[in-house]
Amino acid sequence: MLYFIGLGLGDAKDITVKGLEIVKQCSRVYLEAYTSILTVGKDALEEYYGRELLLADRDMVEQEADEILKGADVSDVAFLVVGDPFGATTHSDLVLRAVNAGIQYRVIHNASIMNAVGCCGLQLYNFGETVSIVFWTDTWRPESFYDKIKKNRDLGMHTLCLLGEGRKIYEPPRFMTVSQAAEQLLEITICVGLARVGAEDQVIRAGTLRQLASCDLGGPLHSMIVTGHLHPLEVDMLRLSAATPDALQDLRMTDSSTYTS
Amino acid sequence: MLYFIGLGLGDAKDITVKGLEIVKQCSRVYLEAYTSILTVGKDALEEYYGRELLLADRDMVEQEADEILKGADVSDVAFLVVGDPFGATTHSDLVLRAVNAGIQYRVIHNASIMNAVGCCGLQLYNFGETVSIVFWTDTWRPESFYDKIKKNRDLGMHTLCLLGEGRKIYEPPRFMTVSQAAEQLLEITICVGLARVGAEDQVIRAGTLRQLASCDLGGPLHSMIVTGHLHPLEVDMLRLSAATPDALQDLRMTDSSTYTS
Numbered sequence: 225m226l227y228f229i230g231l232g233l234g235d236a237k238d239i240t241v242k243g244l245e246i247v248k249q250c251s252r253v254y255l256e257a258y259t260s261i262l263t264v265g266k267d268a269l270e271e272y273y274g275r276e277l278l279l280a281d282r283d284m285v286e287q288e289a290d291e292i293l294k295g296a297d298v299s300d301v302a303f304l305v306v307g308d309p310f311g312a313t314t315h316s317d318l319v320l321r322a323v324n325a326g327i328q329y330r331v332i333h334n335a336s337i338m339n340a341v342g343c344c345g346l347q348l349y350n351f352g353e354t355v356s357i358v359f360w361t362d363t364w365r366p367e368s369f370y371d372k373i374k375k376n377r378d379l380g381m382h383t384l385c386l387l388g389e390g391r392k393i394y395e396p397p398r399f400m401t402v403s404q405a406a407e408q409l410l411e412i413t414i415c416v417g418l419a420r421v422g423a424e425d426q427v428i429r430a431g432t433l434r435q436l437a438s439c440d441l442g443g444p445l446h447s448m449i450v451t452g453h454l455h456p457l458e459v460d461m462l463r464l465s466a467a468t469p470d471a472l473q474d475l476r477m478t479d480s481s482t483y484t485s
Numbered sequence: 486m487l488y489f490i491g492l493g494l495g496d497a498k499d500i501t502v503k504g505l506e507i508v509k510q511c512s513r514v515y516l517e518a519y520t521s522i523l524t525v526g527k528d529a530l531e532e533y534y535g536r537e538l539l540l541a542d543r544d545m546v547e548q549e550a551d552e553i554l555k556g557a558d559v560s561d562v563a564f565l566v567v568g569d570p571f572g573a574t575t576h577s578d579l580v581l582r583a584v585n586a587g588i589q590y591r592v593i594h595n596a597s598i599m600n601a602v603g604c605c606g607l608q609l610y611n612f613g614e615t616v617s618i619v620f621w622t623d624t625w626r627p628e629s630f631y632d633k634i635k636k637n638r639d640l641g642m643h644t645l646c647l648l649g650e651g652r653k654i655y656e657p658p659r660f661m662t663v664s665q666a667a668e669q670l671l672e673i674t675i676c677v678g679l680a681r682v683g684a685e686d687q688v689i690r691a692g693t694l695r696q697l698a699s700c701d702l703g704g705p706l707h708s709m710i711v712t713g714h715l716h717p718l719e720v721d722m723l724r725l726s727a728a729t730p731d732a733l734q735d736l737r738m739t740d741s742s743t744y745t746s
Contacts, residue, residue, distance in 0.1 A: 233594060237503035240493060240595070244502060308596055310603030316722050319606070323725060331604050333494060333596030333683045334501070335569055338609050340594040342571030345580070348599050349617075353642055354610040379636060381614055422594045461577050464584060 226293065226322050227302045228309035230334025233422030235264045236272035243332040247273050250302040254280040254292055256315075262306050263423040263443075269304075277304070289321045296327045307336030337447050340421045341384055344428050345461020346449060352381030357405045357448075373450050380453035387446050399444035402429070403437055414472070416449040416462065417441050431467030439467055487554065487583050488563045489570035491595025494683030496525045497533035504593040508534050511563040515541040515553055517576075523567055524684045524704075530565075538565070550582045557588045568597030598708050601682045602645055605689050606722020607710060613642030618666045618709075634711050641714035648707050660705035663690070664698055675733070677710040677723065678702050692728030700728055 227246050232238030239247070247253055255266060255277040262269070270277050280292060280303070292303065309315050309331055322329050342348045353376060355369040369385065376383045387400035402417030419427045419441035427441045436448075454462070459472065466472045488507050493499030500508070508514055516527060516538040523530070531538050541553060541564070553564065570576050570592055583590050603609045614637060616630040630646070637644045648661035663678030680688040680702035688702045697709075715723070720733065727733045 230596065232501060234503070237506070238501050238594075240499050240501050241505060242495070242498035245498070308600050308603065310606075311600070311609060316606050316718055320718075320721055320725075331601075331683075333499075333601040333604070335491065335594030335596055336600045338603075339569050339572070339597045339600040340592075342569065342599075343592050343594070345571075345577050348572060349615040351615075352613050353640070354612075356610075375640060379614070422592075457577055457581075460581055464581075 225300050226296045226318075226327055226329040227300065227332060228315060228319075228329065229302055229304050229332040230308040230336065231262060231269075231304055231306050232334040233262070233307060233337065233340055234420075235262060235423065236269050238262075238334070238422060239273075240332060240334060243334070244273065246300070246332065247275055247302050247304070249300060250275075251295065251299040252278060253302045253304065254278045256280050256285065256303060256305045263420060263425075285318060289318055292318070293322055293325055293327055296322065297325070308334050308338070311336050311338060335422060337386070337418075337421060337445075338384070341418060341447060341449065343421060343426075344416050344418060344430070344449065344465060346382050346416065346451065346458050347455065350380075350382050350452060350455075351384055351449075352376030352379060352452070354384045354386060356386045357400065359400060377450070377452050382452045383450040385448045385450060387448060399446065402441050402446045402448050403439060405446075405448050414451045414454070414462070416451065416465065417467075418447045418449070419443070420445065421447070428465040429467045430462040430465045430472060435467040486561050487557045487579075487588050487590040488561065488593060489576060489580075489590065490563055490565050490593040491569040491597070492523060492530075492565055492567050493595040494523070494568060494598065494601055495681075496523060496684065497530050499523075499595070499683060500534075501593060501595060504595070505534065507561070507593065508536055508563050508565070510561060511536075512556065512560040513539060514563045515539045515565065517541050517546065517564060517566045524681060524686075546579060550579055553579070554583055554586055554588055557583065558586070569595050569599070572597050572599060596683060598647070598679075598682060598706075599645070602679060602708060602710065604682060604687075605677050605679060605691070605710065605726060607643050607677065607712065607719050608716065611641075611643055611713060611716075612645055612710075613637030613640060613713070615645045615647060617647045618661065620661060638711070638713050643713045644711040646709045646711060648709060660707065663702050663707045663709050664700060666707075666709050675712045675715070675723075677712065677726065678728075679708045679710070680704070681706065682708070689726040690728045691723040691726045691733060696728040 229243040253275050257279045353372050355372045357369050373383045387405050415433055415436055417429045417436050429439050463472050490504040514536050518540045614633050616633045618630050634644045648666050676694055676697055677691045678697050690700050724733050
């Protein structure tokens with residue numbers, strides 16, 4: 225059996241009880257090491273789980289999948305993923321390879337930024353398409369995320385922006401900050417910056433893009449929401465995380481004059 | 486401290502290690518008992534956690550919140566929610582009451598249907614607004630969910646349909662099946678039915694609405710996705726869950742003739 229086990233978002237203890245039991249009993253345990261990071265490193269996980277972890281980088285998962293699947297038809301292999309196992313396409317690829325090789329698989333779910341983002345008070349039902357805001361280079365300045373955000377806003381939907389993806393395969397991960405992303409989006413209105421969701425030191429800041437551009441939310445991972453139409457209860461929740469004391473003072477007024485629903 | 490602890494989707498062992506440690510140490514532990522259900526009952530949770538659980542129904546959370554918050558400024562109180570704590574608006578309300586009463590709160594995240602639905606192979610990034618399909622009555626036949634699904638499809642987005650909400654407060658929960666929901670949506674194309682996601686006996690079935698209408702996916706909870714534009718890798722994944730052997734045979738062809746992206 226090939227187990228896909230989500231590790232959640234914070235530290236070693238965010239694994240589920242069920243997930244931990246399976247990790248302890250598997251013959252090999254891989255740690256997927258490229259789509260996201262926890263607030264603790266591989267060493268801390270190995271110590272808490274009491275197991276050696278084999279790092280599976282993007283190359284290995286995409287080109288040496290057979291190595292991961294080896295023997296999984298007769299013994300148990302675990303593939304650990306930060307967040308939930310089905311945030312990234314590449315794990316679909318691994319599932320299909322397993323099925324084609326006659327290997328059964330099972331998923332142990334956990335929180336990921338796609339649902340935990342609800343902690344800021346915006347309702348998950350009201351999110352449209354998720355976008356990635358990538359680092360611009362001198363020669364590569366994609367703007368497609370802007371159009372998607374605009375489409376969502378036209379429908380009154382919030383947009384979760386995943387930050388800093390699109391790096392080249394052979395580069396180490398680069399983490400875009402909320403401040404960097406806000407600089408690219410200054411002309412759009414109320415946003416929410418989230419850092420290290422689920423960890424002890426998580427930070428949530430709501431404000432205009434200009435305000436967020438000067439906010440330092442600390443270490444990775446950062447995410448950002450561009451709000452759509454705001455429900456009054458959502459406004460109350462966002463005020464708990466206001467970037468400055470008067471940041472969202474006029475929000476409800478602005479909101480009702482901007483939208484006509 | 487008031488702890489909001491997600492229980493995940495399956496059984497007692499889907500709580501995180503961190504969540505379980507907090508449950509064992511709190512002075513009172515409430516179990517939110519109206520927005521969703523696990524595959525096991527309150528008794529099984531009490532036995533596994535080694536704690537008495539106080540049932541908090543919708544009335545209590547909305548009208549007797551003070552009871553829940555009592556003493557949480559000097560001791561620890563846990564509020565357990567199936568899935569992740571921030572799927573439902575009412576918990577925002579409880580957060581705001583706590584903050585106004587000077588009580589600190591913390592969220593222990595977990596999987597919810599909003600992210601675990603990725604297990605079917607459709608990419609979470611490509612979901613638009615989530616809709617609720619409610620039971621129609623003789624006098625109440627809302628159709629707004631149809632317009633939202635259509636908007637998402639116009640944008641090429643998938644739609645997660647939560648089933649069977651909208652019941653009256655004083656009625657016991659009623660769980661709409663995928664079959665019942667599909668009957669209402671027969672004229673739309675490829676859908677995915679999901680039952681008991683994260684549990685041992687989870688079921689995923691992909692097919693046309695007419696096919697899903699005659700599929701029995703067993704006990705609650707059921708969810709359903711109406712697909713938007715399908716990526717080839719998503720089609721491959723959906724074939725793993727085809728309702729009938731030839732259900733999705735012509736899908737890629739149909740897809741490319743329907744969409745022009």
